[in-house]
Amino acid sequence: MDVxxxxxxxxxxxxxxxxxxxxxxxxSSALSLIGVMGSLAVLYLLxxxxxxxxxxxxxxxxxxxxxxxxxxxLLNAGAESRRGRSLTAQLLGIPGFFALLVLLSYxxxxxxxxxxxxxxxxxxxxxxxxxxxxxxxxYLLPFELTSVLILIAIVGAVVLARKELE
Amino acid sequence: MEFIVISLVKAAIVAAVLMTTxxxxxxxxxxxxxxxxxxxxxxxxxPHGLLQPLADVIKLITKEDLIPPHVNKFFYLLAPFLAVTxxxxxxxxxxxxxxxxxxxxxxxMQMTDLNVGVLFVLAVSSMGVYGIALAGxxxxxxxxxxxxxxxxxxxxxxxxxxxxxxxxxxxxANTLSLREIVQSQGDHLFAWSIFKLxxxxxxxxxxxxxxxxxxxxxxPFDLPEAENELVAGFHTEYSSMKFAAFFxxxxxNMVTVSCMTSILFLGGxxxxxxxxxxxxxxxxALFALGxxxxxYHGLHPARRKDRYTLPVFAAIFFGIALALLAPPxxxxxxxxxxxxxxxxxxxxxxxxxxxTLPRFRYDQLMGFAWKFLFPVAVLNLxxxxxxVAVF
Numbered sequence: 001m002d003v004x005x006x007x008x009x010x011x012x013x014x015x016x017x018x019x020x021x022x023x024x025x026x027x028s029s030a031l032s033l034i035g036v037m038g039s040l041a042v043l044y045l046l047x048x049x050x051x052x053x054x055x056x057x058x059x060x061x062x063x064x065x066x067x068x069x070x071x072x073x074l075l076n077a078g079a080e081s082r083r084g085r086s087l088t089a090q091l092l093g094i095p096g097f098f099a100l101l102v103l104l105s106y107x108x109x110x111x112x113x114x115x116x117x118x119x120x121x122x123x124x125x126x127x128x129x130x131x132x133x134x135x136x137x138x139y140l141l142p143f144e145l146t147s148v149l150i151l152i153a154i155v156g157a158v159v160l161a162r163k164e165l166e
Numbered sequence: 167m168e169f170i171v172i173s174l175v176k177a178a179i180v181a182a183v184l185m186t187t188x189x190x191x192x193x194x195x196x197x198x199x200x201x202x203x204x205x206x207x208x209x210x211x212x213p214h215g216l217l218q219p220l221a222d223v224i225k226l227i228t229k230e231d232l233i234p235p236h237v238n239k240f241f242y243l244l245a246p247f248l249a250v251t252x253x254x255x256x257x258x259x260x261x262x263x264x265x266x267x268x269x270x271x272x273x274x275m276q277m278t279d280l281n282v283g284v285l286f287v288l289a290v291s292s293m294g295v296y297g298i299a300l301a302g303x304x305x306x307x308x309x310x311x312x313x314x315x316x317x318x319x320x321x322x323x324x325x326x327x328x329x330x331x332x333x334x335x336x337x338x339a340n341t342l343s344l345r346e347i348v349q350s351q352g353d354h355l356f357a358w359s360i361f362k363l364x365x366x367x368x369x370x371x372x373x374x375x376x377x378x379x380x381x382x383x384x385x386p387f388d389l390p391e392a393e394n395e396l397v398a399g400f401h402t403e404y405s406s407m408k409f410a411a412f413f414x415x416x417x418x419n420m421v422t423v424s425c426m427t428s429i430l431f432l433g434g435x436x437x438x439x440x441x442x443x444x445x446x447x448x449x450x451a452l453f454a455l456g457x458x459x460x461x462y463h464g465l466h467p468a469r470r471k472d473r474y475t476l477p478v479f480a481a482i483f484f485g486i487a488l489a490l491l492a493p494p495x496x497x498x499x500x501x502x503x504x505x506x507x508x509x510x511x512x513x514x515x516x517x518x519x520x521x522t523l524p525r526f527r528y529d530q531l532m533g534f535a536w537k538f539l540f541p542v543a544v545l546n547l548x549x550x551x552x553x554v555a556v557f
Contacts, residue, residue, distance in 0.1 A: 027241070027303065034296070054285035062292025063322065069296070070318050073303045073311065127281060128342050 002120035006046055013039035025079045026072045030065060037061040047118070049126030168271075176277050177258075184257055188417045189219035195517045202521035223410075231406040234305070241304035246404065246411035249297025253418035256290045259283045260425045261345045263435045263501030275435075275502065276345060283344035284332060287426060288325075291381065295321045297415065298383075302400035313399025316389050316528065320380055323535040324387075328377035330543035331370040334550040335359040335430045338367070348434030353441065358433035364557035365550040371431040373543050375512075378423035380535070382416060385520040389528055420516050421509070428508035435501035446496050449503045450487040457483030 016035035023029045037060045044053035125131075135143050193208065193215065200207030208215030233239065263275030280286050295318050302314015336342065338359050339350040351358050359367045380387040396402075401412045428434060437445035457480045464476030489495055526534070 027300075031241075031296075031300075050280070050282045051285070054282045054289050057289035058285065058292055062289060062295070063325075066292070066295050066299070066318055066322055069299055069303075070315065070322075073299065073315060128285075 002046055006043065006120065009039040009042045009046075013043070024081075027069065030068050030072060033068075034061050034065050037065065044126075046120050047126070048120075048123035051126055051128045051131050172271060172273055173277070176273070180257060180262075180277055184254070184418070184421070187421060188414055189223065191417050191420070191513065192222070192413075193219050194513075195520070198514070198517045199521045202518075226407055226410045229406040231408070234307075234403050236306045237403060238304040238306065241300050242403075243408075245297050245301035245304055246408045246415075247297075248300065249294060249415040250411040250418070252290050252294035252297060253415035253422070256287045256422045257418070257425070259286055259344055260422070261348055261429065261434060262505050263498075266498050268498070274345065279343055279345045281341075281343045284336065284342045284347070284430075287344075287422065288329060288332070291419070291422070292321075292325060294415070294419065297412075298400050301404065301412070305400070305403035307403055309396045309398075310400050310402045313396045313402070316396075317383060317400060320383070320387065320389065320531065320535075323532060324377045324380035324539075327373050327535060327539040327543040328381060330540070330547050331374040331377060332430060334365070334370040334547050335367045337547075337550055337554045338362060338365060344429055344434075348429055348436065351433040351436055353433075353436045353445075354439045358431065358436065360431040365553040367431055367550070369542065369546045370550075371427070373539055373546070374427060374430070375423075375515075376539065377535075378427065379516070379519065380531075382419040382423055382516075384416075384420065384516055386523040386526050387531060388525060389531060420513060424509040424512035424516070425505075427512055428505060432508045434508075435505040437500065437504050445504075446500055447491075449500065450490045453483045453487035453490065457481075457487060 013036050016032045016039065019032040020029045020036065023032060037056060041053040041056040041061070044050075044056060196218070197207040197215070208218040211217040211221045233242065258277045259280050261274065261276035261279065265272060265274050267273075298321075299314045299318040302310045302312070302317070305311070336347070339347040341347060341350065351362065355361060356363075360371050361368070379385075383389075401409055404412065438448070439445050460476045460480035460483060464472060464474075464480060467473040467476070490499060
């Protein structure tokens with residue numbers, strides 16, 4: 001059951017990811033990206049990380065992508081034309097992609113030759129309590145640094161967006 | 167196997183009850199608004215217009231299903247589907263009552279209990295924005311687009327105070343599972359998180375309710391469908407069942423917000439005062455009161471047929487009151503009664519507000535969310551965490 005669900009949602013994630021690139025209309029691409037994030041959330045859920053799964057949906061699919069879609073609608077962006085792409089990218093793109101894929105899987109297999117296989121539902125440290133404890137003990141410094149970084153970004157955005165006085 | 171059968175039965179019951187509620191909520195809304203405005207409301211189809219929802223459904227199904235030629239077809243068809251799916255999904259984690267034993271099977275009056283139930287409801291409701299935004303965009307109509315944009319901006323803005331308002335009672339309950347949140351509250355008014363010491367959640371209750379009104383696009387926050395500016399907003403180009411889907415989504419969202427409010431703040435299925443003080447007699451007393459009223463008016467009939475119909479209703483009411491007094495029935499029905507009473511009262515408030523308040527202006531709406539509601543919610547969360555940490 002777990003394996004079937006994993007295969008189904010992994011396939012959906014890959015198809016949606018390819019669709020993000022293939023579609024010419026920005027709205028279709030954005031919605032495919034939401035599909036990727038949704039299926040990733042299901043994969044997290046299968047691995048026993050229910051808090052991360054819900055955070056993935058709320059933050060990425062529910063907040064960030066809404067803003068993306070919102071901006072696309074506000075600018076009323078039309079479909080892109082397919083012309084004017086460089087020939088080198090078209091010819092080398094797909095072989096290059098597969099080469100990267102092979103390289104990545106080779107490196108992973110080389111670095112972790114005897115890593116344990118994934119067992120669905122075997123991991124129990126994914127609840128909100130466990131994640132919160134880790135965030136406020138072991139990873140306190142990165143956590144606080146990230147929040148400061150975000151605060152700086154917000155202040156920067158406000159400064160940039162502010163109307164010139166007088 | 168047994169688990170699957172029980173789950174299927176529960177799903178069927180919940181779906182049937184929810185669909186009936188949605189249909190009759192619309193009847194209740196029309197009636198209540200009518201009486202607020204000193205009108206009669208629907209009264210032709212069936213007694214007191216009680217068959218009106220049925221007539222409406224037949225009308226909507228048989229209407230011509232028009233797809234305008236200038237729309238983006240795929241997204242135009244996807245949007246109502248998304249809206250209604252996301253609206254109905256969150257009912258699956260709502261606990262309606264405590265554990266019951268029926269025909270030898272022990273089960274909870276809840277379809278499933280996630281240990282991240284609150285987050286699940288938030289996640290699903292945040293996905294509901296896409297239905298409305300896409301409907302507005304795919305219609306390829308400036309009024310629809312404006313409605314869709316307004317709605318998504320509004321929902322993003324009000325999600326923040328809403329989440330912060332939810333966080334405060336969670337500090338008291340110390341869990342994210344909806345069932346355990348209800349269990350953490352006691353069986354009387356001052357053990358519900360709205361009045362519970364050390365940190366009464368009255369402020370976050372009000373914030374949650376206001377944000378809930380905005381999330382469901384109800385008056386006074388119904389700018390996405392402000393008819394004097396935007397025709398019908400995001401659903402301008404929709405007809406027949408696709409229009410009905412948006413309508414259903416709005417009502418389903420209202421039900422979800424009411425259920426969540428009663429679970430988070432009003433103790434879910436817990437009674438208003440303890441059973442030892444006789445809270446189990448409230449429901450029979452109400453039914454007996456209804457029965458006596460029917461009997462009185464049946465004996466002093468205003469119309470001729472009242473002499474025969476009203477005593478029949480009186481007998482039914484007295485029968486229900488007597489049945490509710492039986493302990494085995496009371497054990498199953500009382501939690502449901504209290505939950506339904508709370509959710510029903512909140513739903514009535516939704517309609518009451520619609521009949522009372524005028525609409526916000528758009529800049530007022532945004533300013534209210536960001537400059538008032540959000541800071542108050544943050545402050546409330548800080549004070550609550552301080553109180554919980556100290557005591």
